[in-house]
Amino acid sequence: MADLPVETIQFDEPTLMLEPLEAAVVTAIRRQGPLSRTDLSERLDYSRASVTGIVGRMIDARVLTEAGEGKSAGGRRPFLLDLNPHLGYVVGVDVGATSLDVALADFRGQILERATGPGDVRGRPDDFFDRVADVVDELLARRGLPATAVIGIGVGVPGPVEFVPGVLIAPPLMPLWEGYPIKQHLRRRFPAARVAVDNDVNIMARGEHQAGAGRGLDNFLFVKIGTGIGCGIISHGEIYRGADGAAGDVGHICVDYNGPVCHCGNQGCLEIMAAGPAIAAEGRARAEAGESQFLAARLAERGTLTAVDVGDAAAAGDRAALEIIRRSGRMIGGVLATLVNFYNPQAVFIGGGVAGIGHGLLSAIRQATLRRATALSTRHLRIEYAPLGEDAGVIGGIWLALENVFVVK
Numbered sequence: 001m002a003d004l005p006v007e008t009i010q011f012d013e014p015t016l017m018l019e020p021l022e023a024a025v026v027t028a029i030r031r032q033g034p035l036s037r038t039d040l041s042e043r044l045d046y047s048r049a050s051v052t053g054i055v056g057r058m059i060d061a062r063v064l065t066e067a068g069e070g071k072s073a074g075g076r077r078p079f080l081l082d083l084n085p086h087l088g089y090v091v092g093v094d095v096g097a098t099s100l101d102v103a104l105a106d107f108r109g110q111i112l113e114r115a116t117g118p119g120d121v122r123g124r125p126d127d128f129f130d131r132v133a134d135v136v137d138e139l140l141a142r143r144g145l146p147a148t149a150v151i152g153i154g155v156g157v158p159g160p161v162e163f164v165p166g167v168l169i170a171p172p173l174m175p176l177w178e179g180y181p182i183k184q185h186l187r188r189r190f191p192a193a194r195v196a197v198d199n200d201v202n203i204m205a206r207g208e209h210q211a212g213a214g215r216g217l218d219n220f221l222f223v224k225i226g227t228g229i230g231c232g233i234i235s236h237g238e239i240y241r242g243a244d245g246a247a248g249d250v251g252h253i254c255v256d257y258n259g260p261v262c263h264c265g266n267q268g269c270l271e272i273m274a275a276g277p278a279i280a281a282e283g284r285a286r287a288e289a290g291e292s293q294f295l296a297a298r299l300a301e302r303g304t305l306t307a308v309d310v311g312d313a314a315a316a317g318d319r320a321a322l323e324i325i326r327r328s329g330r331m332i333g334g335v336l337a338t339l340v341n342f343y344n345p346q347a348v349f350i351g352g353g354v355a356g357i358g359h360g361l362l363s364a365i366r367q368a369t370l371r372r373a374t375a376l377s378t379r380h381l382r383i384e385y386a387p388l389g390e391d392a393g394v395i396g397g398i399w400l401a402l403e404n405v406f407v408v409k
């Protein structure tokens with residue numbers, strides 16, 4: 001098998017099948033934590049007898065385990081049921097443009113081991129995923145687990161993904177990865193794993209939904225501002241990907257028909273106007289024009305400027321830097337107002353590397369959004385920084401893997 005090119009390997013995914021009611025039990029426990037048979041019967045609106053039968057079979061199949069006693073509602077204290085953490089292990093992989101974050105988790109989604117380091121997506125994908133697999137092997141070795149213990153892998157990549165085959169379509173950052181069979185490559189090293197691949201912004205939204213600001217919210221947007229701008233959409237508690245996986249690519253919404261040419265070929269996209277590189281370039285222009293002493297000094301010292309430098313200047317009260325950040329926030333907020341009018345989310349969470357450059361950006365985004373969106377759509381709207389930061393991706397990868405482990409009959 002090792003000599004075959006990866007494309008020719010038969011793609012026969014391992015499957016753990018669940019009846020619809022069994023799947024509902026798993027989902028309920030993932031959302032609420034350990035539940036008793038009575039809780040499950042009430043929540044799922046099935047008779048206590050059917051739930052008891054199903055739960056018995058799921059305990060025999062090692063999917064569920066008894067997890068101690070819950071609170072009594074008068075009589076005997078009920079036994080709580082939880083997912084068996086040792087049914088199998090899952091891996092979350094967050095591929096950034098310049099970083100790689102990998103975590104091994106148990107079946108309850110608890111992170112056991114983690115590795116973070118630099119990464120480079122400009123090279124060949126088979127070399128890259130060999131390295132990913134080596135890192136996973138290392139994490140497994142720390143726990144004395146074999147490769148076959150991995151039953152699910154969730155991968156987030158910085159580019160547009162066609163979700164079902166799990167391949168990148170015209171990824172601007174990594175042209176060599178176009179159409180590359182990531183799932184098959186990883187399955188060669190982890191034959192018991194089902195692999196899911198998604199866009200990095202979608203898995204960050206999933207991470208915030210599971211463990212961050214989006215907990216308990218069914219409809220929200222997660223906007224990542226970094227080198228580019230993208231949006232993950234949680235709709236009715238699940239990632240909304242659209243017909244082909246392209247939903248949420250808001251960075252290429254036009255904000256200026258006469259603006260600079262974006263790498264997508266169009267003019268004046270939000271991303272080319274307002275993301276990290278635009279903030280940095282404007283900072284440089286202002287420094288060179290003698291309009292910012294702070295930025296001129298930083299430029300002289302380091303030879304280059306980033307969005308973070310502009311954020312530092314703004315924090316020090318530099319007027320030009322404040323203007324740059326407000327302008328960027330206004331453009332992002334203008335687009336967000338349109339999205340809020342269209343989608344009416346409960347919340348918009350702002351994340352990504354540029355989100356951390358200071359409060360000026362968030363307040364400009366908030367102002368522009370609230371000013372332009374309709375009163376009804378903003379009545380309960382929260383616009384906040386996403387709390388998980390860089391961890392959102394790898395946590396979302398784990399939950400993507402966990403969701404994909406079972407196939408519902």
Ligand SMILES: [Zn+2]
Nearest residue numbers: 252262264269
């Ligand atoms: Zn564009």
